[in-house]
Amino acid sequence: MDKAILGIDLGGTFVKTAILSTDGKLLAKHEEPTQAIDGLDAVLDVICVASQKVISSAGLANSDIAACGIGAPGPLDWRSGIVFTLTNLPGWKDVPLGAIMSDRLGIPCYLENDANAACYGEFWRGAGQGARNMCLLTLGTGLGGGVVVEGALLRGPDGTAGEIGHMIVERNGRPCGCGAQGCLETYGSVTGLVRTAREGLEGGEASALRERCDGDWDKLTGVMVSEAAEAGDAFAHEVIRTTGEWLGLGIANLLNLFNPEKVVLAGGMIKAGETLFQPIRETATRTALDVPAARAEIVPAGLGENAGVIGAAGCAWERFSQG
Amino acid sequence: MDKAILGIDLGGTFVKTAILSTDGKLLAKHEEPTQAIDGLDAVLDVICVASQKVISSAGLANSDIAACGIGAPGPLDWRSGIVFTLTNLPGWKDVPLGAIMSDRLGIPCYLENDANAACYGEFWRGAGQGARNMCLLTLGTGLGGGVVVEGALLRGPDGTAGEIGHMIVERNGRPCGCGAQGCLETYGSVTGLVRTAREGLEGGEASALRERCDGDWDKLTGVMVSEAAEAGDAFAHEVIRTTGEWLGLGIANLLNLFNPEKVVLAGGMIKAGETLFQPIRETATRTALDVPAARAEIVPAGLGENAGVIGAAGCAWERFSQG
Numbered sequence: 001m002d003k004a005i006l007g008i009d010l011g012g013t014f015v016k017t018a019i020l021s022t023d024g025k026l027l028a029k030h031e032e033p034t035q036a037i038d039g040l041d042a043v044l045d046v047i048c049v050a051s052q053k054v055i056s057s058a059g060l061a062n063s064d065i066a067a068c069g070i071g072a073p074g075p076l077d078w079r080s081g082i083v084f085t086l087t088n089l090p091g092w093k094d095v096p097l098g099a100i101m102s103d104r105l106g107i108p109c110y111l112e113n114d115a116n117a118a119c120y121g122e123f124w125r126g127a128g129q130g131a132r133n134m135c136l137l138t139l140g141t142g143l144g145g146g147v148v149v150e151g152a153l154l155r156g157p158d159g160t161a162g163e164i165g166h167m168i169v170e171r172n173g174r175p176c177g178c179g180a181q182g183c184l185e186t187y188g189s190v191t192g193l194v195r196t197a198r199e200g201l202e203g204g205e206a207s208a209l210r211e212r213c214d215g216d217w218d219k220l221t222g223v224m225v226s227e228a229a230e231a232g233d234a235f236a237h238e239v240i241r242t243t244g245e246w247l248g249l250g251i252a253n254l255l256n257l258f259n260p261e262k263v264v265l266a267g268g269m270i271k272a273g274e275t276l277f278q279p280i281r282e283t284a285t286r287t288a289l290d291v292p293a294a295r296a297e298i299v300p301a302g303l304g305e306n307a308g309v310i311g312a313a314g315c316a317w318e319r320f321s322q323g
Numbered sequence: 324m325d326k327a328i329l330g331i332d333l334g335g336t337f338v339k340t341a342i343l344s345t346d347g348k349l350l351a352k353h354e355e356p357t358q359a360i361d362g363l364d365a366v367l368d369v370i371c372v373a374s375q376k377v378i379s380s381a382g383l384a385n386s387d388i389a390a391c392g393i394g395a396p397g398p399l400d401w402r403s404g405i406v407f408t409l410t411n412l413p414g415w416k417d418v419p420l421g422a423i424m425s426d427r428l429g430i431p432c433y434l435e436n437d438a439n440a441a442c443y444g445e446f447w448r449g450a451g452q453g454a455r456n457m458c459l460l461t462l463g464t465g466l467g468g469g470v471v472v473e474g475a476l477l478r479g480p481d482g483t484a485g486e487i488g489h490m491i492v493e494r495n496g497r498p499c500g501c502g503a504q505g506c507l508e509t510y511g512s513v514t515g516l517v518r519t520a521r522e523g524l525e526g527g528e529a530s531a532l533r534e535r536c537d538g539d540w541d542k543l544t545g546v547m548v549s550e551a552a553e554a555g556d557a558f559a560h561e562v563i564r565t566t567g568e569w570l571g572l573g574i575a576n577l578l579n580l581f582n583p584e585k586v587v588l589a590g591g592m593i594k595a596g597e598t599l600f601q602p603i604r605e606t607a608t609r610t611a612l613d614v615p616a617a618r619a620e621i622v623p624a625g626l627g628e629n630a631g632v633i634g635a636a637g638c639a640w641e642r643f644s645q646g
Contacts, residue, residue: 075614133479147580149472156456156582160614163579168572168610170494180575180610249491252503256486257470257580259479287491287503291398291483 003066004058006051006107007313009114010072012036012088015046017054018309022066022317024125026310028058039091048104068109069316070097071117071308078159081111110316114308116153116162119146120318121311122264126302131261135254136301137164137247139267142177143185143192147258153315165189169249187246190222190269197225197239207235226272240272241279248283255288255296266301326389327381329374329430330636332437333395335359335411338369340377341632345389345640347448349633351381362414371427391432392639393420394440394631401482404434433639437631439476439485442469443641444634445587449625454584458577459624460487460570462590465500466508466515470581476638488512492572510569513545513592520548520562530558549595563595564602571606578611578619589624 009016018029032050076083081098101109119136128134138144145164147154154161165185173182198217213219228236285293332339341352355373399406404421424432442459451457461467468487470477477484488508496505521540536542551559608616
């Protein structure tokens, strides 16, 4: 039979694994708690166990797997396969994860930044299918991103390209965790949305959100805002609209810079649906130059939680195929 | 002997031509007034004359030329070789310039956006040499740009990628000719610099610039500001510094998005030297993420007025070589 590919998504809470055919069909998946607190060796064991289990559940042996891709949060060096550190995983310092896993699994392993892996996943098998040029924005606590140019991940010499969340859209804007001000992340992430809501509430805006968080703004969440908007709360609706306008502005910049066929939005926030997508599309189309604005489709992601593990496998297959 | 390449830079005022060896050595160059006012056929004749003259002056015949690249302002379709319109050149509407010139010169001709051609020129033979990933910003009346990713021009499906000047860096900022607000062009071009100066002068700032333009702000030019700064005018110096900070902010975005080895600045404004480059480098380095900030060199262009014609030839050679 044809060989298959193994994808691994190493997160702080779960290690997800999947087996895919070389044309991207998902054959099996599995997940194990990462046990990050137990340190490096324990986590390496978890990765091996999660890999062996998914290989078995697909009815395969390690020798049936052509290549393995590992997505991890990093910072890391995708070329050498070395993880420099991993946020929320103690004991990880300059770990040659690619080499270790290649050795332990007997399969060529390729390391990838997790945001890039998710981007490649959506490009290869998700909402980006059919595009040659695509941008992914993952709207979560932060704003992660990735870019595909002419079918290949945009990485740059250090593998740090595609940091869409740290594109500045307001010179003296909100302070960002990166040290700069006015990054798109500070307005367009869930954290940014909550902050927009909080600023409005502190400024006296009327909203059911006041009761929902008992007047304690620290309790305010993105889900609360989303639910309030759905229930007809005008202020909550306006907060999502404002967030969408900021995102539309950032996406307009991407359209002018990359002229992509598709922009894919992922992450919990996209559950807000048209309330979010309408101002995004409106602002991006009005703001970008006419030709790239007419070209780009702005669409929700298609793979959900599986984007990372599918993309890790896809990246590995691409790199393995190119020798 | 080895074949050579012909580069043509079609501008509103001059048609520039050059002969290059296939490894990018400039063998001959020439220019003719475009005679734009005389209409399409006259300009096509000028292009032919300028081409034949430079071929002759290099001691070559048309059969010695492997490929010809034509840079034009557009909008145009680089793939099909069709020029849709040309600003400042009346009578140009959907002209298959690539096919016409291929036919008239008996040489395969390739059409390219002029900003992209200049970008490729600097990448191939100018200040971008040695880089695999490069951004070019041309600081003139507007702010033109181009991007090279892993050795290839970033074009996108419509050839409109790389519009660095229309990256928004201030949400409700200055109105831009493109219809949006807060584009980098409105702050970082010569026009933006002059506007910054004018706003300061109207606000009552003390400066020798008041006398230089007889109190008529419409007479204010970028050269005036630059000369006043050189002569020690503190306000003029501050205007250049502010312009550099805006450019540094835009470049920080490019570092985070592209992780390039080099950012090349071209156009008349770079004559301001360190007065401009120092705030650019300072702001870009402080604002971008650490790894891409440490990677990128921000340097002045190396080819001056020749970037377009050299780049047009280089693009043609690249496309011809790839079949």
